Structure formats: structure tokens, C-alpha cells
Amino acid sequence: MKRYLLLLPLILFGAVAVMLAVGLTLNSSQVNSPLVGKPAPDFQAPSLHTPERSVQLSDLNGQVALVNIWASWCTSCRQEHPYLMALSEQGIPIYGIDYKDERSKALAWLEQYGNAYQAVAFDAHGRVGMDWGVYGVPETYVIDRKGVIRHKHIGAITAHSLREQLQPLLAELRRESGSR
Amino acid sequence: MIMARSVFMMLPFVFAVAIASAAGAASTLYRFDDPDQAQRFQALTEQLRCLVCQGESIADSNADLAKDLRSQVHEMILAGHSNQQIMQFMTDRYGDFILYKPPFVPRTYFLWAGPLLLLILASVAMIKYVGRTRRDTQAIGLQQDERARLSRLLGESKEPKTDRTQK
Numbered sequence: 001m002k003r004y005l006l007l008l009p010l011i012l013f014g015a016v017a018v019m020l021a022v023g024l025t026l027n028s029s030q031v032n033s034p035l036v037g038k039p040a041p042d043f044q045a046p047s048l049h050t051p052e053r054s055v056q057l058s059d060l061n062g063q064v065a066l067v068n069i070w071a072s073w074c075t076s077c078r079q080e081h082p083y084l085m086a087l088s089e090q091g092i093p094i095y096g097i098d099y100k101d102e103r104s105k106a107l108a109w110l111e112q113y114g115n116a117y118q119a120v121a122f123d124a125h126g127r128v129g130m131d132w133g134v135y136g137v138p139e140t141y142v143i144d145r146k147g148v149i150r151h152k153h154i155g156a157i158t159a160h161s162l163r164e165q166l167q168p169l170l171a172e173l174r175r176e177s178g179s180r
Numbered sequence: 181m182i183m184a185r186s187v188f189m190m191l192p193f194v195f196a197v198a199i200a201s202a203a204g205a206a207s208t209l210y211r212f213d214d215p216d217q218a219q220r221f222q223a224l225t226e227q228l229r230c231l232v233c234q235g236e237s238i239a240d241s242n243a244d245l246a247k248d249l250r251s252q253v254h255e256m257i258l259a260g261h262s263n264q265q266i267m268q269f270m271t272d273r274y275g276d277f278i279l280y281k282p283p284f285v286p287r288t289y290f291l292w293a294g295p296l297l298l299l300i301l302a303s304v305a306m307i308k309y310v311g312r313t314r315r316d317t318q319a320i321g322l323q324q325d326e327r328a329r330l331s332r333l334l335g336e337s338k339e340p341k342t343d344r345t346q347k
Binding site for chain 2: 031100125126132135136
């Protein structure tokens, strides 16, 4: 009858194949955060090092900064830690949120692997983590000068993600409006 | 129609919950002021996905995050928050993915309408196909001379061989 109808199965197959291909290459363990593009959630938690002081969002003070959620019990945090150290040495301010951890263990961990953080908020019960939409540790948020979350990195930072995502984004954000 | 469709889409989900609660989900730890609150708690936690395990609701999962989220729902219910406020709290932080039942927004139009579209497409295709086959069958009907020949053949069935050689 109509010639083009003969192509229909092929077209349908193509459509299904494309959808499956996209579905298979998506990483389902990385859920897009609704917080990207929005102002970082305010938080206030006792400092890991000096419990009587608190660490809060305003400490970021208009800097291009990273907020890194970590814990001493988290093995992939150990993997990414050298990259955080490197970023810190490059002058990127990194703020830590120590997620559901024990203070003594966390302090010992920083002693052993080095402290890449300007300040660490001690989030004993994961309250801050919940406000930030944390569902696994480590997670790293890139914050711009206006305090807006520009990127969420889920899982350990790798050499690849550092080179391909974080470094270019940080450089761009630092260029965005003068130097500070 | 919409009702029927959403029920259909929820079927696997309802089933999973039934299995898990048969296995004994860890939701008995929470105390409420009245049975209504407990029932809301059960309903809400069954509608929220555990982002760590993804295949389980926070009512069923034993992941740390699921426990935290259960406590959060518990607290919010006791504090008098509405179901909608609680769901909003969750999606604000974790996104629509935390909802087992996706919202009807532009991004999910295709998801929701897909099954109906497919049904319509398939129905149209079937109606066309059946119509065509019927027309074809009618066209196969015998012409006048063929009919005459048929009755001749049936009448002269004593000498079928002649007919065959003539062909």
C-alpha cells in the first residue's frame, strides 16, 4: 500500500535503540541535584577543630570555593583527598562538611592525610548534608562569588574529572567578575 | 482514564511494597500521636525513593540515608507539616527523582502520555489493517464469467481431466 509504512518498523527500532543507548550510558547513580543554579543552602555547624566556634555559609564570603562533603569512614574520600590538597595549594578555598562522623576520628584522619580545608563544619547527624541534598559521600559543590551552586560533583574527584570539569569551571568562575 | 492509567503504572510499585512489608520493614520504631499520623508516615515513606539503593522506597530501605529521611518525615509529621510540605522539602533537596510517582511537568509529558499515545497509534494501525484486509477479501470475489465457469466445472465433474489439460 503506502511505501513509507514499510519503513515504520525500522524507524521504531531506531527510536528504541537510541533511547536504550542513552539510558545505558547515563550513570543512574548520579542524580542531578535541583540545587545546581540555586543559592547554596545556609548552614551553621560547630567547627571540627574548635567546637565552640561555628562554621557557616557566610564564611565563604564571596569567594569561588568548593564545599566538600567527606567523612573519615568514607574510603573514596581518601582517594580524592590528594586532588583536594592540590586544589587547596592552588589557592582554591575548600570548605569541608564532615558528614556523620566522630570528631576524634575525623581529626586523626586530617592529621594523617593532610588538611585541605579552610574550615570544616562538623555535621554529626547529617542535618547540613540533608539540606544540601547529600546522598552519598564524597560530594563536592562548586560555589561562585554570588554564593550560587554551579556544579555538583558526586563521588570521588578523579584526575579526569579534575582536569575536565572542576579546573575549567573554577577558572571560568574566577574570571567571571574581577579578581579577589 | 487518567486514574486507570496511573493505577496501571503504579502496579509494580504496589507489589514491591507488599513484598517488602511482608518481610517486615523497619517502620515500627516511630511513635505517633494518632493512627492517622502513622498512616501518613507509612504512605509518605512508600512514595519516596531511597537515592542510594534506588530500587527501594525509604520505607523499605535500610540504607543510612533512608533512615535519616524516615526520621525527617517522622519529625515533620509530628511538627504538624502537611504531606505537601514534606514532599516539597524532599524534592527541594533531592529533586523529582526522589518521588516514585513523577510529577506531570513538561519534562515528563512523554513519560505520562507515552502509553496512551502508543495505544492510540496501535489502534489506528489495527483499524487500518483490518479495513484493508476486508477490502482485499471482497476484491477476491468471483467475476461473472468465473462464476459461470465454476458452475460449469461443478456440473461437468465427470471429466475433470480435460479441464486440467486446458489450463
